[in-house]
Each structure stands twice: as structure tokens, then as C-alpha cells.
Amino acid sequence: xxxxxxxxxxxxxxxxxxxxxxxxxxxxxxxxxxxxxxxxxxxxxxxxxxxxxxxxxxxxxxxxxxxxxxxxxxxxxxxxxxxxxxxxxxxxxxxxxxxxxxxxxxxxxxxxxxxxxxxxxxxxxxxxxxxxxxxxxxxxxxxxxxxxxxxxxxxxxxxxxxxxxxxxxxxxxxxxxxxxxxxxxxxxxxxxxxxxxxxxxxxxxxxxxxxxxxxxxxxxxxxxxxxxxxxxxxxxxxxxxxxxxxxxxxxxxxxxxxxxxxxxxxxxxxxxxxxxxxxxxxxxxxxxxxxxxxxxxxxxxxxxxxxxxxxxxxxxxxxxxxxxxxxxxxxxxxxxxxxxxxxxxxxxxxxxxxxxxxxxxxxxxxxxxxxxxxxxxxxxxxxxxxxxxxxxxxxxxxxxxxxxxxxxxxxxxxxxxxx
Ligand SMILES: [Fe+2]
Ligand SMILES: [Fe+2]
Numbered sequence: 422x423x424x425x426x427x428x429x430x431x432x433x434x435x436x437x438x439x440x441x442x443x444x445x446x447x448x449x450x451x452x453x454x455x456x457x458x459x460x461x462x463x464x465x466x467x468x469x470x471x472x473x474x475x476x477x478x479x480x481x482x483x484x485x486x487x488x489x490x491x492x493x494x495x496x497x498x499x500x501x502x503x504x505x506x507x508x509x510x511x512x513x514x515x516x517x518x519x520x521x522x523x524x525x526x527x528x529x530x531x532x533x534x535x536x537x538x539x540x541x542x543x544x545x546x547x548x549x550x551x552x553x554x555x556x557x558x559x560x561x562x563x564x565x566x567x568x569x570x571x572x573x574x575x576x577x578x579x580x581x582x583x584x585x586x587x588x589x590x591x592x593x594x595x596x597x598x599x600x601x602x603x604x605x606x607x608x609x610x611x612x613x614x615x616x617x618x619x620x621x622x623x624x625x626x627x628x629x630x631x632x633x634x635x636x637x638x639x640x641x642x643x644x645x646x647x648x649x650x651x652x653x654x655x656x657x658x659x660x661x662x663x664x665x666x667x668x669x670x671x672x673x674x675x676x677x678x679x680x681x682x683x684x685x686x687x688x689x690x691x692x693x694x695x696x697x698x699x700x701x702x703x704x705x706x707x708x709x710x711x712x713x714x715x716x717x718x719x720x721x722x723x724x725x726x727x728x729x730x731x732x733x734x735x736x737x738x739x740x741x742x743x744x745x746x747x748x749x750x751x752x753x754x755x756x757x758x759x760x761x762x763x764x765x766x767x768x769x770x771x772x773x774x775x776x777x778x779x780x781x782x783x784x785x786x787x788x789x790x791x792x793x794x795x796x797x798x799x800x801x802x803x804x805x806x807x808x809x810x811x812x813x814x815x816x817x818x819x820x821x822x823x824x825x826x827x828x829x830x831x832x833x834x835x836x837x838x839x840x
Pocket of ligand 2: 663667694695777
């Protein structure tokens with residue numbers, strides 16, 4: 422008997438055991454010889470692996486295709502719980518589940534240890550600390566949340582000015598050495614896949630365009646600004662890894678739809694949860710109560726925020742994006758990533774939503790709660806993505822992920838040496 426991943430099953434293999442879906446629904450009996458229709462049904466219903474009679478494996482079978490049952494079971498246990506807010510009988514969800522279980526089982530087999538989710542105790546209100554920020558003040562923007570870095574403000578002023586040239590934009594970027602090396606590292610990484618080396622900002626501007634380059638600049642500067650927010654609740658490293666993964670999923674999914682503006686989608690994904698940082702920074706005591714509730718009631722964070730704080734991080738992020746006068750597309754991605762309906766299922770909002778769910782499913786970063794937010798099928802259907810693209814999308818994102826993390830978090834010197 423051999424446990425075979427569903428994508429490696431072929432017509433003619435014979436089941437050694439009865440086959441069930443992850444939800445326990447009976448699919449096929451032991452002894453059944455797999456036919457083409459069966460293979461499609463197994464994938465549609467989220468079946469990850471099947472016990473196959475070894476005598477039916479055929480000559481094409483290689484030992485490396487065999488999964489270790491112990492790790493598959495562990496992956497099911499862990500991800501079955503993390504997907505609890507999702508409907509595994511929906512085809513896109515079933516496909517995402519199948520691929521994440523397979524990847525996770527392989528990682529476990531290679532020695533990966535996910536570790537426990539850190540515990541969160543609601544913070545005590547300190548008598549000497551600043552008074553908690555009231556929600557109406559935060560929502561009305563009566564407090565200075567955070568200002569945009571001046572270098573970006575200057576770039577936007579240049580872009581708004583009809584007489585300014587792309588050379589002036591390149592010069593404004595080049596004044597910031599750390600920004601420059603990160604930007605060049607990013608455009609030289611597999612993120613773009615340009616064949617020749619791009620060694621100056623003016624060359625990058627001529628290849629990508631000023632608007633596109635300034636959008637990437639925004640992402641780099643915002644990460645730098647928020648990178649070191651002290652928080653007892655959220656690990657910043659995990660936060661930005663999730664955000665980068667979301668940005669990459671948004672970029673790759675949008676390219677499958679033939680959308681232009683890879684930078685817009687990447688930066689929108691990168692900044693989608695920025696409202697969380699504002700809330701953690703400005704109202705840590707109230708926010709810790711929302712985190713505790715999310716864990717206790719197994720809610721996604723935005724629902725617990727709505728219950729406890731009467732708002733959520735997508736709304737706070739939208740306010741911040743509006744205050745920064747970001748483009749309407751970025752505002753839609755940030756403000757509607759949990760409710761694409763609010764942006765009338767615009768492509769940006771739907772992509773932002775789907776990318777967030779994929780980033781949660783594929784990343785091991787503990788983002789305060791373990792549950793993967795519900796994939797809203799209406800958003801999936803609205804943009805018309807095909808389930809066959811899920812596997813190649815995950816592969817492409819994972820291939821680019823390390824390089825892009827290094828762009829943002831490698832130190833300036835190591836980045837400079839790479840350019
Ligand atoms: Fe979010
Ligand atoms: Fe997120």
C-alpha cells in the first residue's frame with residue numbers, strides 16, 4: 422500500500438482503502454480502479470491523498486512520490502482546524518486546501534516545526550499611560566495617525582506637477598540611499614525577471630515608468646516607517662512576511678487575469694493590513710481585548726475587532742490611505758480586503774481579498790489568530806480565476822518570496838553588495 426498525492430494519481434491505480442473527503446464524506450470503495458472522472462472528483466472535493474494498492478502503481482511510479490502518512494495526518498489536523506471558517510466543499514477552497522496540506526506535509530517531513538501559537542493576555546490599563554484613543558477620534562481623523570515619509574511626499578508633488586521630468590523623480594529617489602538600494606534590488610530580483618542588470622534609478626524609471634516606480638517606493642518607505650513599532654501582541658517580522666506574501670499573491674493573481682499594474686497590486690497587498698498597526702500602536706489595550714476574543718470565539722481578527730471596537734483594521738487602513746491620498750485602487754485594496762462587496766467587487770478589492778486568504782493559507786506566520794479568513798466565493802467568481810491556476814500561483818509566489826523578503830529586510834550593506 423502506498424499513500425499517493427492526488428496530483429500524482431493516474432488512471433488505472435487501484436484503491437487499497439475506502440476513500441473519504443476531509444469532511445468525512447465517502448467517495449470511493451477499496452478496490453476501485455481510478456478513472457479520469459474520479460481524478461477530477463477527488464480534486465474538486467478536496468481529497469489530498471489516496472491509499473493505492475502497490476501492485477497497480479505501474480512503471481512510472483517513483484518512491485519520492487510517496488507521502489509519509491504521519492506527516493499528512495499532522496498536516497490535516499493542523500490545516501483542518503485553520504480552514505474551519507472556510508467551506509471545503511467549494512472548489513477553489515478545496516483546491517487551496519489540497520495544495521497547502523501537501524506543501525505543509527512535505528515541510529513537516531523535512532523537519533519544519535510550526536511551534537505553538539503564542540498566548541495573549543488582555544493588557545492591563547495603566548494609570549500612568551496615555552488615555553486610550555477613542556474610536557470616534559480615530560475614525561474622524563482628528564488625530565495625526567502617521568505622516569507619510571517626506572521623500573514620498575516630494576515624489577508625489579513632482580508627479581502632480583505637469584512640468585516635472587522623470588529625471589527629477591529619479592533624482593528625488595536617489596537622494597535616499599537606503600531606498601535606492603532596496604528599489605534596485607527589487608527590480609533586479611525575480612519579481613520582474615528583467616534579463617539585464619538595472620544599476621541606476623533613472624534606468625529603472627525608464628523601464629518601469631515614474632508612477633510604477635513611485636508605487637514601489639511607497640511600499641518600501643511604509644515598511645521602513647512601521648517596521649519597528651513595538652508591540653507585545655504582534656510579531657512585526659510575521660506581520661511583514663504575511664504582507665509581502667499577500668503582495669506577491671496579488672501581483673501573480675492579477676497577472677493571470679491580464680491586469681496591468683503589477684506594482685499597484687503588490688503594494689496594495691503589502692499595505693492591506695496597515696490598519697492593524699495603527700490600532701496596535703494607538704489602542705493596544707483595547708486591541709488586546711479583541712485578540713483575546715478572536716481566540717476564545719475562533720473568530721477572524723476583523724470580526725473580533727468589529728465586536729469589541731465597533732470598527733476593523735480595513736476601515737482604519739482605508740482612513741489612513743485616504744489621509745495619505747493614495748490612489749483609489751490602493752484604497753480599495755486596503756479598505757475592502759475583508760469585504761470586497763463594499764467596493765462593488767472591483768477587481769482590486771477581489772484580488773486583495775483572495776490574496777489575503779492565500780497568504781494566510783500558505784504562510785506559517787501566526788497572525789494573532791490561527792484561522793484562515795473565509796474565502797468569499799462571490800469575489801472568486803467575479804474575477805473569473807481558474808482553479809487550475811492555484812498550484813502554479815503558489816509555486817511562483819514561493820519562488821519569489823525569499824528574494825523579496827531579503828529586499829525589505831536585508832541590511833543596506835548586504836543589499837548594496839547584491840546590486
Ligand atoms: Fe486583514
Ligand atoms: Fe492579512
